[in-house]
Amino acid sequence: MxxxxxxxxxxxxxxxxxxxxxxxxxxxxxxxxxxxxxxxxxxxxxxxxxxxxxxxxxxxxxxxxxxxxxxxxxxxxxxxxxxxxxxxxxxxxxxxxxxxxxxxxxxxxxxxxxxxxxxxxxxxxxxxxxxxxxxxxxxxxxxxxxxxxxxxxxxxxxxxxxxxxxxxxxxxxxxxxxxxxxxxxxxxxxxxxxxxxxxxxxxxxxxxxxxxxxxxxxxxxxxxxxxxxxxxxxxxxxxxKKYREIFLAEHKHEVEDKIFRSYGILKNAKMLKSKETLELLSYIRFGAELGLLDIDKKTLNNILIKSRTSLVMKNLKSESSSVEQNLERANIVKDLLS
CATH class of the missing domain: 3.30.590.10 (Glutamine synthetase/guanido kinase, catalytic domain)
Incomplete structure (x- = not known):
């Protein structure tokens, strides 16, 4: 399995x-x-x-x-x-x-x-x-x-x-x-x-x-x-799925804009906080589920897990400040998306 x-x-x-x-x-x-x-x-x-x-x-x-x-x-x-x-x-x-x-x-x-x-x-x-x-x-x-x-x-x-x-x-x-x-x-x-x-x-x-x-x-x-x-x-x-259809029918452009803005931020941000990353990731996952973004589930799940603070800190291999963690989180996400 x-x-x-x-x-x-x-x-x-x-x-x-x-x-x-x-x-x-x-x-x-x-x-x-x-x-x-x-x-x-x-x-x-x-x-x-x-x-x-x-x-x-x-x-x-x-x-x-x-x-x-x-x-x-x-x-x-x-x-x-x-x-x-x-x-x-x-x-x-x-x-x-x-x-x-x-x-x-x-x-x-x-x-x-x-x-x-x-x-x-x-x-x-x-x-x-x-x-x-x-x-x-x-x-x-x-x-x-x-x-x-x-x-x-x-x-x-x-x-x-x-x-x-x-x-x-x-x-x-x-x-x-x-x-x-x-x-x-x-x-x-x-x-x-x-x-x-x-x-x-x-x-x-x-x-x-x-x-x-x-x-x-x-x-x-x-x-x-x-x-x-x-x-x-x-x-x-x-x-x-029913509520997704309602959103797309009533707010198609706003939904798509939010998806692509989220993708742009995750690909280009210099720093990312943990909660912010989860919220942005939800939108690009939404975009992938709607067929608007060509991103596989493996990439999305790896971003989800590797952006968690515990794994970011492990990646840094030493005691680190929140700023250093946010910098490293942004680098991890960029590498995975690229």
């Missing part, structure tokens, strides 16, 4: 990526936050050995956050390889990642283990089949905390049941500009789903990119969660 950053999805597709994670706890262990640090760390090498022994066709790397610098750890979060919850537990947190960084097995996050896979486009069934294999590998050697009536047990009540969180990332500029996101949220809540901004606030994401995901894991099967989410995603995509 393809890493979403190196996407080969058509530029016209407003779906950016899809992801599934499975939360698991061990029957003989306490929840992560109830464990002593040394006790929690014992899980790390044990799980790594299990996966290396049983996954001969995969090339894994183990990252122990307590051995990493903060800015390096944050790059993994900004590439959506690990969660903010794992970073909060840096003193005991670790993760195992495969070669193309689609699979991440987080250890000592909110739960003992979170198995996550993120790929380009919409491929939820394929992801579930893939990560189920690693879930089984671990369970063959370590019994999970499981209740006959409630399913898999979790530190968070929202994850009890299947323990599965399915997520689809979408670019929704027309619905954002039309202030329709709160209405989308209300509709999603009624069917056990939710929407969150990828960057910024819940209902006003910087860059107009959102995560659509299930809220309910108890009393539903994994296939039901996936099919329900797919139906919701198709409906949201349809609404986004």
């Amino acid at each position: 393809k890493n979403w950053i190196d996407s080969q999805v058509s530029p016209q597709d407003i779906i950016i990526s899809s992801s599934i994670s499975l939360c698991r706890n061990f029957k003989k262990n306490r929840f992560t936050d109830k464990m002593k640090c040394d006790e929690a760390k014992e899980n790390v090498d044990m799980i790594f050995k299990i996966l290396c022994d049983k996954s001969q066709d995969e090339e894994f790397k183990l990252i122990k956050l307590w051995e990493e610098e903060n800015k390096c750890s944050e790059t993994y979060r900004d590439k959506h390889i690990i969660s903010e919850e794992l970073l909060k537990r840096k003193d005991r947190g670790a993760f195992i990642v495969n070669k193309n960084e689609t699979l991440s097995i987080m250890i000592n996050e909110e739960d003992n283990v979170r198995i996550q896979c993120t790929v380009d486009g919409l491929n939820l069934h394929g992801i579930y089949k893939y990560i189920n294999k690693f879930d089984d590998y671990i369970e063959e050697d370590i019994a999970y905390a499981f209740h006959g009536d409630y399913g898999y047990l979790s530190a968070s009540p929202s994850n009890v049941g299947t323990g599965m969180k399915a997520t689809v990332a979408m670019h929704l500029p027309a619905l954002t500009i039309s202030q329709e996101i709160p209405n989308i949220l209300n509709g999603l809540n009624r069917v056990g789903m939710t929407i969150n901004g990828m960057y910024g606030e819940k209902l006003k994401s910087d860059g107009n990119m959102y995560h659509i995901s299930n809220q309910i894991t108890l009393g539903v099967k994994e296939d039901e969660i996936i099919e329900n989410l797919k139906g919701v995603v198709f409906n949201i995509a349809s609404e986004e």
Whole structure:
């Protein structure tokens, strides 16, 4: 499966990526936050050995956050390889990642283990089949905390049941500009789903990119969660396209002007701030989706990730001021666009 950053999805597709994670706890262990640090760390090498022994066709790397610098750890979060919850537990947190960084097995996050896979486009069934294999590998050697009536047990009540969180990332500029996101949220809540901004606030994401995901894991099967989410995603995509048609019919020249101005700024700016880059990038992504700009998804996704402050700072390789970061961010974006 393809890493979403190196996407080969058509530029016209407003779906950016899809992801599934499975939360698991061990029957003989306490929840992560109830464990002593040394006790929690014992899980790390044990799980790594299990996966290396049983996954001969995969090339894994183990990252122990307590051995990493903060800015390096944050790059993994900004590439959506690990969660903010794992970073909060840096003193005991670790993760195992495969070669193309689609699979991440987080250890000592909110739960003992979170198995996550993120790929380009919409491929939820394929992801579930893939990560189920690693879930089984671990369970063959370590019994999970499981209740006959409630399913898999979790530190968070929202994850009890299947323990599965399915997520689809979408670019929704027309619905954002039309202030329709709160209405989308209300509709999603009624069917056990939710929407969150990828960057910024819940209902006003910087860059107009959102995560659509299930809220309910108890009393539903994994296939039901996936099919329900797919139906919701198709409906949201349809609404986004409808509002795009309205914008183009009523404000064609203004929309096109904003797209090409944004492209010009990103190609020529001397300095770029993080939030500004996300906003401008949304417009050129919009232009690519409308067929007005000849830019592939791989380039757009690489700009999105490599312009994040953590990766800019890593690129500079030393402590830097905000001015130096903004200069470097502009250079990164120019190089990628050229």
